Amino acid sequence: MRMDATEKQVNAITRRVKALGFQPHVLYGEERKVIAAIGHEKRKSDILDLQGFEGVESVVPISKPYKLASREVKKEKSIIHIAPGVEIGGPKLCIMAGPCSVESEKQVLATARAVKKAGAHVLRGGAYKPRTSPYDFQGLEEKGLKILAKARKETGLPIITEVTNPREVDLVGRYTDIFQVGARNIQNYSLLKELGKVRKPVFLKRGMATFIKEFLLASEYILSGGNPHVILCERGIRTFETATRNTLDLNSVPVLKEQTHLPIVVDPSHGTGVWKYVTPMALASVAAGADGLMIEVHPKPEEAWSDGGQSLTFENFQILMNKIRPVAEAVGRSL
Ligand code: PEP
Ligand code: MN
Numbered sequence: 257m258r259m260d261a262t263e264k265q266v267n268a269i270t271r272r273v274k275a276l277g278f279q280p281h282v283l284y285g286e287e288r289k290v291i292a293a294i295g296h297e298k299r300k301s302d303i304l305d306l307q308g309f310e311g312v313e314s315v316v317p318i319s320k321p322y323k324l325a326s327r328e329v330k331k332e333k334s335i336i337h338i339a340p341g342v343e344i345g346g347p348k349l350c351i352m353a354g355p356c357s358v359e360s361e362k363q364v365l366a367t368a369r370a371v372k373k374a375g376a377h378v379l380r381g382g383a384y385k386p387r388t389s390p391y392d393f394q395g396l397e398e399k400g401l402k403i404l405a406k407a408r409k410e411t412g413l414p415i416i417t418e419v420t421n422p423r424e425v426d427l428v429g430r431y432t433d434i435f436q437v438g439a440r441n442i443q444n445y446s447l448l449k450e451l452g453k454v455r456k457p458v459f460l461k462r463g464m465a466t467f468i469k470e471f472l473l474a475s476e477y478i479l480s481g482g483n484p485h486v487i488l489c490e491r492g493i494r495t496f497e498t499a500t501r502n503t504l505d506l507n508s509v510p511v512l513k514e515q516t517h518l519p520i521v522v523d524p525s526h527g528t529g530v531w532k533y534v535t536p537m538a539l540a541s542v543a544a545g546a547d548g549l550m551i552e553v554h555p556k557p558e559e560a561w562s563d564g565g566q567s568l569t570f571e572n573f574q575i576l577m578n579k580i581r582p583v584a585e586a587v588g589r590s591l
Contacts, residue, residue, distance in 0.1 A: 257289040258313040265311030266291065272309070276302045279480070281324055285332050288313070292329050294480055320515070322472040324479035325486070330517040336457050336485050339414035339433055342377050344457075344487055345519035348590050349580070350548035352416055352521070353573060354380035356563035357393060358400035366555050368407035370570035374577045375591060378434070379404065379413040380550060384420045385562060386440045393561045401431040408433075416459055416550075422450040429454060439463045439491055439526070442474045452481015459487045459521070459550075464494040464502065468511055475518060488512060488520045489550060490541075492527035501529020501566070504537050509544040520545075525552040525566045534568060535576045542583045551576065 257266055266282065269291055273280040278295035293303050300317060307315045320326045335345040344350040353371040358364055358381040368379050383400025385393060396403070404415045414433035419425055420441060428435060434457045441447055442463040451458045458478050462471050475486045490509065492502025504527030512520045522541035524534045538549050554560045554567040568576065581591050 257291060257311050259288060261289060261311030269306060269309060269312060272306065278303060283330050285330050287331055290329055292324055294323060322476045325472045325475045325516045325518055327515060327517055332517060334517045334519060336487055336519055338378065338457060342414055345547050349542065349584055350378065351376045352378040352380045352548065352550045353553045355554045356552050356567065357382045357385055357561050358396050358403050359561050361403050363555055364403045364407045365410065367553055368411045368413060371553055371573060372411045372413055374574045378416055379407055380416045382418050384418055386420050386438050401428065405431045422446045425450045425454060429456060434459050437461060442466055445477060448474060448477035449481055452478045452483050454483055457485040457487055458483065459489055461489045461491050468508055472516060486518050488518050489523055490520065491523040502527055504528060506540060506544045509546055513545055519547040521548040521550055522546040523550040529566045531557065531566055531568055534566065535579060538576055539579060539583045542580055543587055
């Protein structure tokens with residue numbers, strides 16, 4: 257639509273798009289107002305005919321298979337609002353930190369206080385743990401969600417936690433500020449569709465063998481359901497290399513920044529699997545242009561019920577935060 261198109265004109269085109277059997281999504285950018293019309297390629301000519309309508313600047317077919325996630329549809333970066341004063345995608349980096357799993361109130365509260373003091377913006381913690389082995393700790397479930405909510409109440413930090421099942425979106429949504437979709441669930445399409453119906457932000461982790469194109473198409477499931485608040489997370493992929501748990505694909509940061517307006521966060525904890533490598537790769541992520549970081553932190557990593565080997569102590573997390581600041585400033589970002 258033309259920038260000076262009236263609301264009436266936008267509504268008229270939106271109705272017309274619907275009447276033609278397409279699904280309209282109105283996106284407001286600084287440079288332009290876009291009505292994305294999602295529908296079948298075969299009926300493209302009906303949409304192209306809207307060219308002459310009042311308020312319409314141009315009708316552009318989107319060549320990419322992912323439409324709503326694409327930079328062709330929205331040129332400026334999306335800024336996702338998490339909580340008052342906390343957002344992802346703007347000039348300020350968003351740091352998420354906390355334990356892999358919620359183990360106890362004491363563990364979560366101590367970690368929440370420590371990461372807040374070091375400057376983190378969001379508290380992470382898994383209450384539903386999709387583990388590779390069924391014999392490993394599976395999470396405290398709702399009891400864990402209650403602990404996270406308590407830590408938010410005390411520290412004011414918004415929380416992010418994983419949801420693994422479409423039937424639990426309601427329950428997890430009663431507690432969390434951000435829904436995390438884990439690497440193992442990026443192909444759980446019924447979960448993605450369910451998360452398209454909510455309006456809270458969704459943090460979508462790349463799968464261990466996911467092409468960037470598939471990653472963006474997974475985000476498209478959520479966006480096309482009507483939830484525009486999607487954050488992408490690079491967490492490493494599986495390669496032939498075994499010296500680290502995964503190979504952190506930092507190529508994906510500039511590639512994604514070119515292809516999509518959605519913010520991108522890097523998780524060097526799962527990306528390396530080794531606590532010593534987390535800080536160097538966190539610095540590299542920020543230098544590459546990441547909008548934020550997700551870092552696993554534990555009061556006693558050697559006693560953690562999951563992912564202890566890649567978790568930072570409170571002290572090491574503070575060191576990471578101190579080192580991040582000058583790198584962020586060097587690339588025009590702040591903490
Ligand atoms: C996690 O964040 O603890 C986790 C399980 O990560 P991923 O889904 O990336 O393996
Ligand atoms: Mn973990």
